[in-house]
Amino acid sequence: MPKSLFWTRTDTAGSEHVVLDDRQGLTAQGVALAVDPIPYTCRYQLTVGADWSTSRLEVTAEGAGWSRSVRLERGGDGWRVRTGEEGDLDAALRAAGHPPAGLPGTDDPDRLAEALDVDLGGSPLTNTLPVRRLNLGRAPADQPRTITAAWVLLPGLAVLPAQQVYTSLGPGRVRYASDSFTADLDVDPEGFVVRYPGLAERIDPR
Template sequence: MLPSSLFWQRKDTAGSEHVLADTADGLYASGTALAVDPIPYTCRYELRTGPDWATGFFDVSAEGAGWSRGVRLELAAGRWRVTTAERGDLDKVLSSAGHAGAGLPGTEDPDLLYGAFDVDLGGSPLTNTLPIRRLGLHTAAGDEIGVAHRLSVAWVLLPSLEVVQADQIYTALGAGRVRFANETFSADLSIDEDGFVVDYPGLAARAGDPGPQRAG
């Protein structure tokens, strides 16, 4: 039984994400995400960080009509170990729906993820909290406001579960806002006092839950 519940409604497509979480010692989260684009799928995941909020374990699965995939990421001594599973033919399902084929789940070269301490699940507001908390951006003040932090993440694409290295930039703006950016995109996220996303413009907004509860 986990003490916190978070629920987001997608803005960009029909979908949602529900997460049960415990923040007593870093983050333990168990989540389910649903979406209809590019094809209907259900994603389930389990995520654990250390007390410093660096990701140590991420196990995620995705499934739809006629296919299922899984990938597990485990960080040890700065290097990622990647384990994958696949059933059915996602490429065939995507092609029949008029979409391009998907890459294989996981990555052929985990060393490309060296130096990444956060995972980013496609379409998930929950995983934005990982660098926000790890870098202390939710409590940034004074000279820390406006400082851009460039980082490398393990980006897990949905529904393929392909894992790619991605460069991202996080900047504390103060007043419960953090700017997320990459080479082609930027969004100012509204966050609560614990660093969890309340509103992600164009992607998702929190709804229907009281948010995380502080321990003690």
């Protein structure tokens, strides 16, 4: 049966709800909302293979007077990236006192060549992808694993290669690090995030 997961953001007003099936890899449909840096709604569809490497991510983001989309697909010849844009997100950001987001997508998909995972900004779900792919639930503790992820920034949907490090800390605990940022995640037995300090906490049905 499909699963339903819900997180509330702890860094800003926002939330994420996803319906997923993880019996053979992962298929997921989710909606994320946040007010920072400006109010937006993000909808995404994610497809992950049986080996837990990502094959497709489609994302749309929209707010007052603007919308953007990006589609990432990974094949034998690397990543293909398609984008769309309506309205003027950068104007909305400037009006709110924030720097512009720039263009969605990437001008050089080859920069993503080493990425087997995607990282959707602010989404605890996508942390599960390397956790499951690297089998960190059964990995020895304190052995860092370095990956490259295709990092999708919200709300602008720029796509960047990001080097990230995942380390098992024992049952139910995984350390995530990127550049100078580090967070110790609480995960359930299936690798889904329960608590991401400074970002989100999962709300489970009672």
